[in-house]
Amino acid sequence: MVSVHPSQRPRISAPLAPLFLALLALITIPAAHACANCGGKGKAGWLARELAPKASALFPAAPITAYTLDIAETTLSPAGRSVPALTINGTVPGPTLRFRVGDVARIVVRNRLAADEASLHWHGLLLPNLEDGVPHLNTPPIPAGTERTFEFLLTHAGTYWYHSHTGLQKQRGVYGSIVVEPAPGSPPRADLPRIDRDHVVVLSDWTNEDPDAIMRSLLRGSDWFAIRKNTAQSLLGAYRSGHLRDFLKRERARMLPMDLSDVAYDAFLLNGQPVSRLPARPGETIRLRVINAAGSTYFYLSSAAGPLTIIAADGMDVAPIKQNRLLIGMAETYDVLVTIPLSPAAAAWEIRATTQDNSGHASLLLGDPAAPAQPAPVPGPLAIYNMDAALSVILAQHDETGDITDAAALAAEVDRPLPPYVRLRSPTPTTLPAAAPRRSVTLKLTGDMTRYLWSLDDRTMDEESTIAVKKGEVLRLVLVNNTMMHHPMHLHGHFFWLLIPDAGDPAYAPLKHTVDVPPMSRRTIEFLASEDRDWLFHCHLLYHMMAGMARVVSYSEPPSSSTSTSTAVQAPNLGEHAKPHTYAWLDVTLQSHLSTGHGTVQTGRDNLNLSWETGWARVDDTGFEIDATYSRYFNPRWTAFAGLRAANLTATRRSVIAGATYRLPYLVDFTTTLQSNGDARFSLAKNLPLTARLGLQLHVEYDTALRFASTVTLAYTVSKTISFVASHDGDYGLGAGVAVRF
Numbered sequence: 001m002v003s004v005h006p007s008q009r010p011r012i013s014a015p016l017a018p019l020f021l022a023l024l025a026l027i028t029i030p031a032a033h034a035c036a037n038c039g040g041k042g043k044a045g046w047l048a049r050e051l052a053p054k055a056s057a058l059f060p061a062a063p064i065t066a067y068t069l070d071i072a073e074t075t076l077s078p079a080g081r082s083v084p085a086l087t088i089n090g091t092v093p094g095p096t097l098r099f100r101v102g103d104v105a106r107i108v109v110r111n112r113l114a115a116d117e118a119s120l121h122w123h124g125l126l127l128p129n130l131e132d133g134v135p136h137l138n139t140p141p142i143p144a145g146t147e148r149t150f151e152f153l154l155t156h157a158g159t160y161w162y163h164s165h166t167g168l169q170k171q172r173g174v175y176g177s178i179v180v181e182p183a184p185g186s187p188p189r190a191d192l193p194r195i196d197r198d199h200v201v202v203l204s205d206w207t208n209e210d211p212d213a214i215m216r217s218l219l220r221g222s223d224w225f226a227i228r229k230n231t232a233q234s235l236l237g238a239y240r241s242g243h244l245r246d247f248l249k250r251e252r253a254r255m256l257p258m259d260l261s262d263v264a265y266d267a268f269l270l271n272g273q274p275v276s277r278l279p280a281r282p283g284e285t286i287r288l289r290v291i292n293a294a295g296s297t298y299f300y301l302s303s304a305a306g307p308l309t310i311i312a313a314d315g316m317d318v319a320p321i322k323q324n325r326l327l328i329g330m331a332e333t334y335d336v337l338v339t340i341p342l343s344p345a346a347a348a349w350e351i352r353a354t355t356q357d358n359s360g361h362a363s364l365l366l367g368d369p370a371a372p373a374q375p376a377p378v379p380g381p382l383a384i385y386n387m388d389a390a391l392s393v394i395l396a397q398h399d400e401t402g403d404i405t406d407a408a409a410l411a412a413e414v415d416r417p418l419p420p421y422v423r424l425r426s427p428t429p430t431t432l433p434a435a436a437p438r439r440s441v442t443l444k445l446t447g448d449m450t451r452y453l454w455s456l457d458d459r460t461m462d463e464e465s466t467i468a469v470k471k472g473e474v475l476r477l478v479l480v481n482n483t484m485m486h487h488p489m490h491l492h493g494h495f496f497w498l499l500i501p502d503a504g505d506p507a508y509a510p511l512k513h514t515v516d517v518p519p520m521s522r523r524t525i526e527f528l529a530s531e532d533r534d535w536l537f538h539c540h541l542l543y544h545m546m547a548g549m550a551r552v553v554s555y556s557e558p559p560s561s562s563t564s565t566s567t568a569v570q571a572p573n574l575g576e577h578a579k580p581h582t583y584a585w586l587d588v589t590l591q592s593h594l595s596t597g598h599g600t601v602q603t604g605r606d607n608l609n610l611s612w613e614t615g616w617a618r619v620d621d622t623g624f625e626i627d628a629t630y631s632r633y634f635n636p637r638w639t640a641f642a643g644l645r646a647a648n649l650t651a652t653r654r655s656v657i658a659g660a661t662y663r664l665p666y667l668v669d670f671t672t673t674l675q676s677n678g679d680a681r682f683s684l685a686k687n688l689p690l691t692a693r694l695g696l697q698l699h700v701e702y703d704t705a706l707r708f709a710s711t712v713t714l715a716y717t718v719s720k721t722i723s724f725v726a727s728h729d730g731d732y733g734l735g736a737g738v739a740v741r742f
Contacts, residue, residue: 046140049130054151055104062104062153067097069120071142071164071174072112078273079266083208086113086164086172092272093202093293094176097162099154101183110147117141117166120150121492122178123331124160124315124513127152129533132492134165137552138534141166157182158315159289159333161202168211171295171542177202179289180315191320191427192311195337196284201364203328203353205294206267214263216583217720218452218543219602222741223689224720226257228264229359231384232692233257243385251666254637256449257384258484258519260357262543263296268355270362277365282342286366287311288351289335292328295542298356298486298516300416301326301336304374305349305366307410309337310420314512316495319425322406325379327356327419329488329516331540340367352376356416356486380415403504418518422503424510430497431507432474432528440476441467445517445539445549447483448636452547453605454539458635460548462580462604467537467551469529476526481517487544489523490514491553493535496527514540531555546581548604580604586742589725593735607631609641615732623731624648627657637663645675655679679705693717715739 056064069088076085076092088094099105111118119141121133131152135141142148157180164174177200207214217224226232238247250257270276280286292299301308307322312335320337328334340349348365350373355361358379365373404412409423447454457464469475477496479489495511500523503509517523538550580603588597594615601608612626629643642658659673659681666686673681683701690696697713713727726736 046130050140054149055128055153056106056151059104059153062102063100064106065099065103066106066108067095068108068110069094069176070110070112071118071120071169073114076173078206078269079208081208081266084172084210086169086174088174088176092173092175092269093204094162094174096177096179096200098179098181100181101154101157101186103154105150105152105154107150108147109142109150111142111144113144115144116169117143118169118174119164119166120162120174121165122150122152122160122162123490124158124333125152125178125180126155126493126495129493129531129535132535133162134492134536137536154180156180156315158312158317159200159291159335160315161291161293161333163293165536168215168295168542168546170293171205171207171211171214175202175204175293177289177291189311189317189427193285193337193339195287197278197280197286199278199286199288200271201288201290201351201353202269202271203290203292203294203297203299203362204269204272205263205265205297205355206269207263208266211295215543215546215581216585218262219547219583220585220600220741221450221452222720224717225262225264226259227692227717229261229357230692231259231357231359231382232689233384234689234691234694236691238385241383241385243383246385246388248666254663254665254667256484256667259449260382260486261297261355261359262449262485262541265297265355265360268294268297268299268353268360268362270353270364273362275363275365277348277369279369280340280366282340282345282367285337285339287335287337288364289333290328291333292330294330296330296544298330298488299328299353300356300379301328301334301351301353302376302378303338303349303351304376305338305341305351307406310424311335311337313424313510314495314514316511317427318510319427319508321420321423322410323417323420324410324413325377325415325417327417327516328353329419329486329514329540330542331488331490331514332419332512332516338366344371346371348373350374350376352378354378358382419516421498421510421515421523422500424498425504425508426510427508429507430509430511432497432526436528437470437473438476439473440478442478442480443467443551445479445481445483445487445489447485447544447547447549449483449485451633451636452543453633454544454547454549456549456551460580460604461550461552462548465552466534466554468556469553470556471529471532473529474526475529476524478522478524479515479517480522481519484519485541486519487517487549488514488540489517489537490540491525491527491535491537493531494527494529494553496525499524499526529555548580587739588742589737589739591725591727591735591737593732594727594729605633607633609643615729629657679703 072087074087075082109120119133119135129138131150132138160178162176162178163170223232238244267274302325307324308326309320309322311320312318314333346368348367348371351364353362443456446458491513495513497509498512499509515523515525532555535553537553538545582603584601586599596613599610609629609631614624625647627645629641631639631641633639640660645657646654656676657673661669661671664670669685671683681701681703686698688696693716695715700710702708710730713725716724721741723739725739728734
């Protein structure tokens with residue numbers, strides 16, 4: 001907070017709106033010019049490929065299985081309040097699409113929205129690049145009021161799903177399931193018991209809030225979602241839990257609190273309902289095809305009927321293993337078997353999907369619909385302050401081996417396990433071609449929760465868009481997670497080999513399309529570059545992807561010789577996936593002795609800022625200072641800024657300013673500001689959460705013209721938009737009022 005010295009009383013300077021608008025133009029004009037030229041390459045490519053023969057012509061003997069999917073807007077209320085939602089054929093989730101291997105899928109997607117484009121991506125299916133469904137990258141978007149027909153041959157069985165890749169439409173309801181059965185006449189798996197029923201389970205998270213408003217809240221660094229979920233860390237909470245030392249150690253290391261989910265949701269759904277039921281008889285074995293279609297929620301799956309038997313992961317068969325509690329990341333699918341116990345005969349056995357952050361759950365009740373529910377076991381309480389406990393689970397898995405029995409694995413399973421990757425085995429060899437050239441790329445998963453900028457190798461997709469790959473090579477990706485969040489990384493158009501140390505014979509490594517990378521950990525995947533053109537690789541936490549955590553795997557020409565190292569590719573047309581999104585917000589405090597405010601227009605790493613402070617207590621005239629600046633965020637420790645300052649504090653009413661903010665240990669921000677008149681200002685600022693809702697803000701500064709000043713503020717969060725504040729300012733004394741966030 002900028003302090004105003006009361007003894008200086010020249011009149012207020014001219015408004016800085018013209019400067020603010022000029023700074024805005026510096027960001028928006030180049031972005032608009034880039035956008036105006038972003039569509040040509042892709043559009044020409046689509047038109048040419050759309051005229052080429054489709055799957056029904058290429059495979060005339062294949063049976064055609066056809067669907068029509070209408071994307072439309074309606075009003076739904078799964079969380080008790082009617083809100084606008086998007087549906088497919090009138091429902092959330094959309095219908096299950098069922099095929100057999102060898103079918104040609106013909107899917108007409110009709111966009112019934114009033115103005116917005118739409119898209120559908122067929123998640124996990126191997127298909128032609130043009131049919132992948134990422135708008136502007138490899139598939140034309142579907143404008144409002146139009147339709148597009150997708151055609152592709154089904155080449156592999158399993159559980160998959162589909163969802164929009166346009167903006168935040170998936171969070172609003174544009175998703176559904178896909179089941180591909182083996183080709184007719186295929187022998188059943190010899191390692192499985194008889195399966196009496198087959199049931200799709202689509203897990204999702206639901207918000208009554210507009211997803212764009214959620215994204216805006218995340219970008220502005222709001223703690224409101226953590227407060228709603230009771231996961232906000234505080235000094236008092238750390239003391240009460242016995243982890244005050246851990247709290248201070250984390251702050252000294254300049255680390256933000258570990259967060260298991262970015263968003264506070266209003267409901268969690270299973271097939272569109274908080275509770276679903278499936279009639280079943282005692283002794284029956286049911287195959288559950290579980291799909292995590294959530295925007296940003298991991299789920300623990302557990303069963304009242306006993307351990308889950310995992311038989312497939314991401315659509316691919318795995319040798320059966322048992323798990324008490326299964327952690328499923330966004331975009332992953334698992335097929336599990338559940339056998340209904342014989343006793344009691346009249347019972348409803350709960351399959352429970354509990355959110356990783358314990359903020360809610362959804363349930364499927366198997367058995368007698370009228371019988372009392374037998375509850376599934378639930379995870380224990382979160383240890384949000386004990387980083388060592390959270391990281392010990394990760395370290396423990398590194399010490400595991402895949403060569404243990406189910407009984408030993410179940411006995412050793414912790415309360416909050418990681419995904420059971422170490423024990424997953426393909427039933428058949430999955431060896432990569434030995435003669436293929438090999439290359440390794442290390443990608444750091446990076447981000448800043450406060451800024452909400454998520455990236456790979458500290459660069460967002462608009463800053464570095466591609467991972468070059470040569471057709472025919474084997475590319476190993478080493479994914480190193482340097483953040484305190486899980487990231488489910490998904491590769492379009494390919495399956496990859498998941499390589500886990502000590503997981504047994506690598507010749508039987510499981511094939512997946514999505515992998516969870518835990519905090520402060522790493523995963524290694526390999527894939528054969530057997531496709532062409534451009535394929536998206538991204539974090540499937542929706543808001544992380546939208547904030548920049550993505551790349552395009554872009555094919556170059558195959559090497560002319562074994563010694564060639566060229567990876568030159570033509571830049572792909574990325575459309576909205578590479579455009580930093582622009583959001584604006586305003587924070588204002590009105591107190592009995594002063595008023596402060598800060599307005600921001602943010603695009604990627606760039607900000608336009610307008611801040612002010614005016615005080616009226618104990619002075620004959622109003623003290624006033626206003627800054628209009630452009631700032632550039634470099635990393636969690638450094639931000640630089642420049643602009644103009646206008647004030648009635650000194651003889652110099654206007655000056656050019658420039659400076660930087662550096663984050664010190666204990667999350668203290670040190671800011672240096674130089675003025676064109678030769679003055680300088682040095683300040684320290686610290687926000688300390690005393691409780692989840694009550695925060696202490698400390699600000700002290702030295703100005704070469706105005707000398708020392710300080711402000712101490714207490715702020716109590718009432719809601720997402722309102723806080724009560726009380727402050728003591730060195731110049732204006734004590735006062736109280738309200739803070740409003742727009």
